[in-house]
Amino acid sequence: MASNLKWMVLAGLFLGAAACSSGRPDYAIPELSDETRLSIAQGSLIGTKNEETGARAWYGIPFAAPPVDDLRWRAPRAPSAWDGILEANNKYSACLQYNERPILPGKKGDLVGSEDCLYLTVWAPGKTPAEPLPVMVWVHGGANTTGYAGFDDFGRLAEQNDVIVVALNYRLGPMGWFANEAIRESALEPLDKSMNFALLDIIRGLDWVGENVEAFGGDPDLITLFGESAGGFNTAALMMSPLAEGKFHRAIVQSAGFNVFSMQEAETGPKDPSHRRGTSSAEAIEQLKTTGALPADLLPSDPDFAKRIRALPAQTVFEAYRTIHQANALGGEIGPIDNTADGILIPEAFAEPGNEERILATDVPLIIGTNRDEALVAGLGSELFTTKSLGLIPKPRDKDAYAAHGGYPSRLWQVLGVQEPAKARSSALDSPVFTYRFDWDEEGSHYFTDISTLVGAVHGLEVSFLSGEFSVPDADDKLFFKDATKASRTRLSSEMMSYWAEFARAGHPGSGTQEDLPEWQAYGDETSAGESLIFDTPADGGVRLLRLEDDVESLLDELRIDPRLSTDEQRCATADLMIEIAKSQGVALDPFQKTKNTFCKKP
Incomplete structure (x- = not known):
């Protein structure tokens, strides 16, 4: 999976080095609001209301029994009812994780969170809707080792577009995925034999949504599952699973792809x-x-x-x-094997490299896309491409070489994770697929260096546009989001939310909820075959359809002769990074390995 790529933590390390204030500094507990009292099957609860966004939110609602003691490494069980009124303002309930980028209360690097962590958050418009609203279920990213349901605030998405948003915790790291003969033999229920406990958590969360979301104003027959990075891979994994069939009706996969491990590799x-x-x-x-x-x-x-x-x-x-x-010198604190074709939740054959059936397993409308500069930040960790001003602030040695090094793997991700799945689905399935690329890169200069050149439209950046928070934990927010860009990026944020919400409502993003944006046509439509919607501000071309022409063979041919990479050592490093992307997408590695061998010196 992409969860094990070294470069995915480099942006965080850079941000930490440049930090001078946090976007979420005080870990404040939201105040309770009488406007949020309601009852669900488990009991009565009271939530919060955000005066800035106008949305109501309920944090820390249990959707499964605590997976502790003898329930560790078992499928989640149904939650218990409670007496009295649950105060749903526990924003920071989280599964166990290392606080390497401090996103939770506690010291940097500490193991924080709890095994008792199967809680969710619900955002709804401030006023109770007259008719049931579409439901969007968010699966957070974080390499399947960090993150939590309350991290991103989707109140603006809910309030501005009349949708209900639910975010789920799921067990992380080795508590979420663990393949072992003795664990399987000790199963009390058939699903305990799976090793994908985190995916089972998400399925249990979807069941909870189907059973309870009407109380919040949602329509249980209009559920969209969406996620970014690891959350996107998890969303795609559930599209491969017969156990998740019918539990969601649309899907959005952001900066991820369709890939699972084999049981041998996991075990x-x-x-x-x-x-x-x-x-x-x-x-x-x-x-x-x-x-x-x-x-x-x-x-x-x-x-x-x-x-x-x-x-x-x-x-x-x-x-x-x-x-x-x-x-093993991998980035991040831990890197367990995650989504696996265990023959229970996901068919075993889906682990075969290039198996197209895993892409086609669920026929629902799909949005899938990447950020233009997913891997640009990889150059930060290499002395081949980066030097340090004043011994601290990174700067490219050569801007063209830096751009090429990050550009090829980013374009490969678009090909393998977006274009090829879109081609397969549009030709074989009835439901439409819509593709996009996120291009916003207006960070500008800061700390004696050009952030736009260093990170560009980096991995994960689009989530800020779907929440409208524009906040970076453990860093100076202005490192990415300057006051001068507020108006244009807020507009782009509103446009993206509008498309996502209309897709949740209709199964087609059309021209957004307000019907005033360019029509986003399906990938296989005769009038727009192969075109993707580009998300950017008017200064850089605006929101528009564009045909992306890359393919694997042309990318590798281009890499071999690209004059921006002036040495075999630079080409070797770039080819090696492309192999990491290919691994994350579950394709055969031979053509990438052959290119690497051309330029890498043998030990």
Whole structure:
């Protein structure tokens, strides 16, 4: 998955180095509001109202039983009812994660959150709607190792476009994905044999939405599942699962793709070490034995194995993964194997490289796209492409070489993660697919360097436009969002929200909820075959349809002769980064490896 790419944490490291204020500094608990009292099947609750956005919000509603003690590494169970009135303002309920970029209360780098974490957030317009509204269920990103439901505030999306937005927590890291024989053998229910516990959490959340969203003004027959990065991969994974069929009616996949691991890789690792994409469960178990947390002679066939590993402190499990991950020099704190074709939640055949059936498994309307400069920030971590002003602030050694290094993998992501799935779906399925590219890059200069050149339309940036918050945790917000761009980016934000909401309402984004934007036509329409909607401000061409012509062969041919890359070493590094993108998309690596071998010196 893309969750294990080193460069995806570089933007965060850069932001941390340049930080002087946080967009979310005080972790304030929202005040309760009498306007939000209502009842659902579990009991009565009271939420909050945001005076700035006008939206109502309910934070920290349990949608499943706590997955703790003997329920660790089992499918989620239904939640219990409560007595009295639940005060739904616990904005910071989160699953266990390392606070490397401090997005939660606690010290930087600490293990924060809880195993008891299956809670969700609901945003609704300030006034109770006369008719049921479309429902949008958000799956947060964060490499499947960080993030939480209350992180992004979707109150503006709900209030301005008359939709209900629900955001779900799901178990992260090794608590969300764990493949082991003893765990399977200890199953109490058939779904306990799956190793995709986090995906089962999301399915349980969708069930909760279907059962309860009417109380908030939502229509259970109009549910759109949408997510970015890891959340987008999770959304695509659920489109592969027969267990999720009928639980959502549209999908939006942002900066992700259709890919899953094999059970072998999840449990014991890949046959070829060069194809390594993360830490297998067996490696973690061996590390637990090395530290003495488990007896060295304990085997999965031992009748007490499952009981003993479930009884381990969560921090001990996480530390085992962190030790292995850092030893392999991967970015971030941990990198467990996540979405896997386990034969229960996802068919085993879907793990085969290039298996097109995984793209076609669910026939629902789909929006899929990437950001133009997904991987541009990769150059920040390489002395081949970056130097440091005053010993601290990064600057490109050569702007053209820096752009080429990040440009090829970004364009490859668009081809493999967007264009090829769109071609397959538009020719084989009845439901339409709509493609986009997010191009906003107006950060400008700051701290003696040009942020636009360094990160551009970077991975994850579009989420700020769907929430309208324009806030960057652990950093000076003005690093990305200057006062001079407020009017134009707020307009672009409104346009994007409008398209997303109209898609949730009608299964077609059309001209947005206000019907005053360019018509976003389906990828396979005769009049717009192969065109994607570009999201940008008028200064850079505005919102418009554009045909994106790249393909794998032409990208590799272009890389081989691109004069912007002046050395074989630079071409080698760029080809290596393209391999990481290809791994994340689950395609055969041969053509990318052949290009890499042309330019990389053999050890």
